[in-house]
Amino acid sequence: MRTAVLLGFRLRQEVLEWSGAWWFLMTLVVQAVVAPLIGLFVWSAVYPDDPAIARYYVAVILVTLMTESFEQHTFSERIYNGTLSHELLRPQPVAVGVIGMNLAIRAWLTLLGAPIVLLTGIALQVGFDWWAVARSTPYLVLAAVLVFLWTFLLSLTAFWTDRVHAVVGFGSQLVFLFGGTAAPIGLLPDGLRRVAEVLPFYGMSGLPAEIAAGTRGDGSLGYQLVWVVVLVGVVMVLWRAGVRRYTAVGS
Amino acid sequence: MVATMSAVEVENLSMSYKAPVRKSGLRAAFGSLVRREYKTVQALDEVSFTIAPGEVAGFIGPNGAGKTTTMKILSGILHPTSGAVQVLDTVPWQRRSAFLKRIAFVRGSQPVGGSQELTVMDSLEYQRLLYDVPRPTFRRTLADLEALLELDPLLERQLRALSLGERMRVGLAMALIYRPEVLFLDEPTIGLDVTAAGQIREFVREYVEQTGATVLLTSHYMADVESLCPRLILIDKGKVQYDGPLAELSARLSPYKLIRISTQGDPSPFGEVVDKADGQWVLRVPRDEVAGTTGRLLQALEVVDLAVEEPPLEKVIDQAYREGLR
Structure with missing residues (x-):
């Protein structure tokens, strides 16, 4: 209960904090929507008669905006500049601050990116089945959790290396390739598709987008949940090792 | 270690870490890809001292002597290589919530952490929540701090827009709003002008008088040490060189x-x-x-x-x- 109150307050704080950087947030919105827009243009040209392609990519844009994570910029920087020490000395889990900031940035990106999604949808005359959109909500929530865990996991490497941006950049490329942004995974060659369906990246973006677009009737929440459990486990192990290292050598 | 009457108890505290080293030049750079060499740096070497509740001790030494490392260990940020430490009968680096609510570590180089866009009042309000300070106590302490630190004109200002002296005043207010029993002050007057430094010193003195807090203070400004610390712990190259009254050190050295x-x-x-x-x-x-x-x-x-x-x-x-x- 106390953690929930603290998280709520932190979220409010971070929303306020980021309200002063709307121009910077706009650049993040642009960065987030560029890759799915390219996918949209390419695959719409390949399948001009399939309205599901446009619907799918509009959903991918929205999922991307709502699940973006930047822990390599926020959390890792705290390791590099030593201000993680402030967080370690607060009587609350460090994750409260990290999650609070993550949710605040996502809220702003969704708000600022909504006009882009809307305009794209109108321009391409995309129509959604709102029941399918409602059904995609739990998949979207788990996708948001997965993206956060994945980015946070890679950002924890800042305890050992000062090249965290390269590490997270590599991780983002995997999400781009196997998550359904470069191509809907149904369009990938058979072997790659099977690999993509097992890896966690499809659950971070393509799966909720396919359900919202109505191109897939049901999906496996279990597949996402298994990956949530796996990533939480790995994050916890890495977090403990990282803090042990940080508290052994300092900042 | 059994419960003691000391607020801070440090016994044979040592801290060493390995720093990568290599000779200059391309050959050494390639060599280090295969075999990295390290040098062990002994930051603290068998440091021992105790501080009684309510005592104000000055912790001085040249740059790199081990002052900040000790402070970081005592507050719980660092884990020592060996030795025993008890602060308020707790091992600090376990960082238990109950312990963290009873201590404060204020650094002159980074007086205020957290969101810089927030106003001072928002930040204090967050501290209230974080440290479970009951509202009536919060209001009373805030009124005291407002008077002692002249906070009133700062409450509605954003943290990022504060001057260095103001940041230090706010940093102290944020650390003291929950009335910690042990205060670690690392260079609290660094970079401040004579007036601002004097204000901070006066404030620390009054806070200690009012609350009976235990204070360990590092400073390169002898004015801080002279006016606040009857006891001095001098550390150099990771070892305690002197621990006793200020006047005695002066007599011994000169x-x-x-x-x-x-x-x-x-x-x-x-x-x-x-x-x-x-x-x-x-x-x-x-x-x-x-x-x-x-x-x-x-x-x-x-x-x-x-x-x-x-x-x-x-x-x-x-x-x-x-x-x-x-």
Whole structure:
């Protein structure tokens, strides 16, 4: 209960904090929507008669905006500049601050990116089945959790290396390739598709987008949940090792 | 270790870490890809001391002596290589919530953490939630802090827009709003002008008087140490070189006192002349000869004014840093 109150307050704080950087947030919105827009243009040209392609990519844009994570910029920087020490000395889990900031940035990106999604949808005359959109909500929530865990996991490497941006950049490329942004995974060659369906990246973006677009009737929440459990486990192990290292050598 | 009457207890504390090293040049750079070499840096070496509840101790030493490392260990940020530490009967680096609510670590180099866009009042309100301070206590403490730190004009300002002196005042307010029992102050007046530094010193003194808090303070400014700390712990190269009253250190390091004398005559035969200007002389005289020399001066010369002074602490400490303690 106390953690929930603290998280709520932190979220409010971070929303306020980021309200002063709307121009910077706009650049993040642009960065987030560029890759799915390219996918949209390419695959719409390949399948001009399939309205599901446009619907799918509009959903991918929205999922991307709502699940973006930047822990390599926020959390890792705290390791590099030593201000993680402030967080370690607060009587609350460090994750409260990290999650609070993550949710605040996502809220702003969704708000600022909504006009882009809307305009794209109108321009391409995309129509959604709102029941399918409602059904995609739990998949979207788990996708948001997965993206956060994945980015946070890679950002924890800042305890050992000062090249965290390269590490997270590599991780983002995997999400781009196997998550359904470069191509809907149904369009990938058979072997790659099977690999993509097992890896966690499809659950971070393509799966909720396919359900919202109505191109897939049901999906496996279990597949996402298994990956949530796996990533939480790995994050916890890495977090403990990282803090042990940080508290052994300092900042 | 059993529960003690000390607020801080440090026993044989050592801290070492490995730092990568390599010779200059391309060859060494390629070599380090295969085999990295490390050098062990001994930051702290068997440091021991205790601080009683309510005591204010100055922790001084040259740059790199191990002061901040010790502070970080005592507050719980760092885990030592060996040794035992108890702060308020708790091992600090376990960072239990109950312990963290009873201590504060304020660094002059980073006085205020957290969101910089927030106002001071928003940040204080967050501290209230974080440290479970009941509202009536929060209001009372805030009123005290407002008065002591002249916070009123700052409450609605954003953290990022504060000057260095203001940031330090706010940093102290944020640390003290939950009334910690042990306060670690690392260079609290660094970079501040004379007035702002004086304000901070005055505030710390009043806070200690009011709350009976235990304070460990590091500073390179001897004015801080002189005005706040009856006890001094001097550390150098990771070892405690001196632990005791300030006056004793001064006497130990400087076997001389200064006699400042205003006279038309020539007092130079009575001691070593350190300074001379406008009829005012400063003589350096061995401590045990001060009384006799003063008597002879007053008999031999027409003295307008005479004062016996300790040598400036800055000089004493500088000597201790450069030459070590005898």
